[in-house]
Amino acid sequence: MNDSKDHHSTGSYVEPRIPSITGFGQRKINGKPKKVLDYSLEKCNDHSGIPKIDVCLRLKPRTNSVPTGLDTLTILSDNIVACNNGNARDDVTEYTFSSVFGPNVDQKKFFDTWVYDKVLRFLNGNNELLFAYGTTNAGKTYTIHGNINDPGMIPRTLLLVFNSLNEKLMSQCKYKPDKVIAAHILDEKLMEAEEDIRNNILNNWSNDKNQDDLKSCMTQVDEYQTIHGIDQLTNQSIVKMFDCLKNDEIASLDHGNVSYTVWVSYSEIYNESIYDLLITYSVNQKRAPLKLSLDQNKNVYVKNLTHVFVQSAEEAYKVMSFGRNNLRIASNNLNKSSSRSHCIFTLKLMRVENIENPKTAVISSISFCDLAGSERLKKTMNIGDRLTESKNINTSLLVLNKCFSVLRENQKKGENHLVPYRESKLTQMFQTALTGNNRTGISMAVNVDMSPNLFEETKQVLFMSAIVRAITKTKSKPTSKPRPSFAVWVANNRKSLKQAASKQNTIVEDESSINNSKCEQKSMISNEEFEARFKEKEAILRKELLQQFHTILNNNNEFHKKQKETMLKNKTEMYENKIKRLKAYYCEEIRERDEKLALHSNPNLTYDNNKNKSEMENFEFRIGELEIQKEELLAEINVLKNVHDLRQEDIDVKNREIENYKAMLDEANTEYEQMEADLNEMNNKFDVLYQELEDKNLEIERLTGSLEAKDNYITEMELLQEERISEMAEQKILKYMDEKMETIVGLENTISKLKTKNKKYNEEKSNMAKQYQSLKQMLKAAEQSNTGNTNESRLLSKLTDKESKISQLQERVQKLEYELKDNDNKLNELRTTYDNLKEANVKPLTKSIAVVTNLNNVELPLQMVNISEEKENLLAKSDRKPQRRCKNKTPSTNTKKTKNLEAESSDSCDRKIDEAIANIPISTRKRKLFDNKPPLIDSSNIPSDNSMNSVLTPARALHQISKLRVKQ
C-alpha cells in the first residue's frame, strides 16, 4: 500500500456514526462493505495475459478548509479504495486500480512507481500515452507537470530520457519523424529551417522575459491566466530544478551502433479545435486550428503540428514552457489556474541505425495528456466563454467515457458496437492508442480530490476509471455496422428492391414478347408481389425500429425509475432514522426535564443553582449539536441537490438521445413518405404503361385479323397466279413453237437465197476467168505490137484493180463460208430443241410452270426467236448494206408479239429470253452458209510457180507478164 496510514489517521465516511445525536458525524463500518459495481468485482485479474489499461489513483491532499473525517475515500490496500458518501446505510463501493497513491505520496515516488517503466518502454521503441483524468482541481496538472519546486512526470521523464541517451544523441537534426511512424532525411536547407524554429523558441521560451507582452495579450483575451498559476521560469530556475532532480538513474539501453534524435511537440484541444502551442501568434492574430489526419496505417496524427528538435532535458523543458505560455488557463471557483483545454505534450524518439548509411529508423513516442477537469457548472459558477469552455470540456470527457463504456461492453459481451471516437477531437486522438498494437501502451492517472462536496463527481470519476481498468488492451476489430437507421437501411436495401423490381419487369417484358395474354397476367402478379414484398419489408423495419425505440425508452424509464426509487428509499430511510433519533433524543430530554420539574416542584428538595447552570450549558451544547446537525442536513440536502443535478444531466443526455431517435424516426417518416410518393409515381407510371400495353394488344389483335385476311387473299392470288402462269406458259410454248417454225422457214429461205447468191458468185468467177483470158490475150497482142508502154501500164493498173477486187471477194466468201457453217450447226441444234419441245409439250399442264421456269434458263429454243433477225442481217450484209443490230430500237416482230402476251409475271421471263438471244454470237449464226463451196478462182488456169500460191493474184499476173517481157 502506498499510503495506507492515511486510512487510519483520518476518519472516514465509510465508518458508521455512533447512533446518537452527538455522535452523528462519527461512523463505523458494520460488517464488510458491499460491492455493488460489476467492474470493481473484476479485480485486476490479469490471468488472461492480455494487458489491461494501466489505471492508477492519486489522491490529492486535503486542504485546510476541509475538516478531517469527511473524506469520501478510504484506502483499503495498495490498489483498492472504498468509496462512501458518509451515510452509514449507503452502499460502500470498492474500486481496484493498478496502484493507489495516497495524499502523501510525493512526485518522485509517483514517478518511480508508475511512470519509470513506461519511459523505459518508450526508450525501447514503444509508444506510450499517459493521461491524467479527474475533476477540476483534483491535481492533474500537478501530476503531469508539477511545479518548479516539485516537478511532475514531464520534467522527470525528460531527465531520464536524456540521461539514458546521453552520448548517443545526434548533434544535427538530420532525421525527422513525420506523421506517426514515417521519417524524413533533411537536407541542409531544411536542417537550417529546423534550427531556426528551435532557436526562435529557445530564445523566447521564458514567460519571465516576455511577461509584459503576455500581460498585454492577456488583457486581449480577458482574464486568461497565461502566467498566473505557472511558475515564473528563468534559465536559472530550470537549471536549478534539473539539478535538484538529477540522479544517476539511467535506463540501460542496448545501444549498439545507433544514434538518437529527440523531437517534441505540444498541442491543445480547446473548444473542440486543435492548436499548435509551439507557434507564436501576434496579439490580434487568430490562431489557426489544425486538422487530424490518418497515415497509411490508419493511425491518427495532427497534420502540420510543429516538431522541435531538442538536445537536452533543459531544452525540451524550455520548449514545453514556451508552449505553456500559449496555454488556455483561467480561474474558476474551484481552481485558480484551471486548464481550459486538453493539452498533449509529446516526445518523439528516432533511433537510427548505422548513421553513415541509414536504412531503417525506429520511431517511438511518449505523450502526456493533461485533460481539463470535468466540472459542475453550478460549482464553478462559470458564465460566458468559461461556460462554453466548460460545456466543451464536459462534452469531450463524456464522449471519452462513452468510448470507454462501449469498448468495455464490446469486450464483455463479445459485441462489436461502434465506438464513437469521432464524436470528439480528444477521442479521435486517442483512437490510435486505444486500438493500436501491443507496441502501444495507454495509462491513466486518476486524480481525485476527496472533499465531500465533490463526492458525486468523484464517484463518477471512479466509476469511469473502473470501466477503463477493465478494458483489455487488444487491437480492436474494425468498427461494426452503425446503429440501425431507417435511412441507412433504405439506402442499403434500395438497390436490392430496385433490382427485384427491374427483374420482375424484365420477366414481364420477356413474356410479353411470347404471349400477350400471359404477359398481362404476369405483370399484374409481379407488381403485386413487388408491392407486397416492399410492404412486408417496410412493416418489418418499422416494427424493428419501434421495438428499438421502445426498448431504449423503457430502459431509460426503468433506469430513472429505479434510481429515483432507490434514492427515495435511501433518503426516506435516512430521514426516518434521523427523525427517530431526534424523537428518541427529545423524548429523553422531555423525560429528563419532567423529572427535573418534578424534583423542582418537590418542596423538600432545594434547587441547586449550579446544577441548573450546568444543565443550561448542557442545553446550549445540545443546541450547538443540533445546529451542527442542521448544517449536516443542509450539506446532505446539497449533496442531494448535486445528485439531482447529476441525474438531471443524465436525463438531459437521455432526452438528447430520445431527440436523436425522434429525429431518426422523423427521417424514417420522411423517407417513408418519399418512398410512398415514389411508389405512387411508379404505380402511375405502371398504369400508363399498362394502358399502353392494352392499346398495343388491341392494335396487335387488329393487325393479326387483317394479316389473316391478307394471308387468305395472298393464297387465293397465288392460286390464281399459278393458274394464270400455267396458262401463259402453255400459250408461250405454243407461240414459241410457231415462232420456231417461222424461223426455220426463214432460215431455209435464207439458205436458198444464199445458194442463189453463191451461184451468182460462181458465174462472176467464170466471168472473171474469161476476163483474165481476154486480158492475157490483150497482153499477148500488146507484146506483139511492141507498141508501147502506155497501154501496158494502163492494163497493169486495170489488172491491179481487178486483183484487189478478187481478194476482197475471196475474203467475203471465206467469211460467209464460216457463218454458213455456224448457221448449219445452229439449225441442227434448233431442230433438236424443236423436237424436244414437241415432246415436252405433250406433258401434263400442271407442270407447265416448272417448264416455264426451266425455259427461262434454257437458251436454245429462245435463240430461235431472233434467227430471222440474223437472217435479215445476213441478207443485209450480202447486199453490202451493213446494218447494226439494235434490238431495243427495232424489235423483231416476234419480240413484239411476245410483249403483247406478257403479263405481270412473265415480264422477267421475256427479258431473260431476249438477253439469251442477244448473247448468241452472230458469227456462229452465219458460219454454215458457205460450207463445201468451191474456190472462187480456178488455179489450174493460171501458170504455176513454185514460189507462189496456186491462186493467181493480179500482182502475180503482172509479175509473170514482166518476166515474159524480159525473156523477149
Ligand SMILES: Nc1ncnc2c1ncn2[C@@H]1O[C@H](COP(=O)(O)OP(=O)(O)OP(=O)(O)O)[C@@H](O)[C@H]1O
Ligand atoms: N498531490 C498533490 N500534492 C500537493 N499539491 C497538489 C497535489 N495535487 C494537486 N495539488 C494542488 O492542487 C491545486 C490544483 O491542482 P491542479 O491545478 O493540478 O488541478 P487540475 O486537476 O489540473 O485542475 P483543472 O482541471 O481545473 O486544471 C494546485 O495548486 C496543485 O498544486
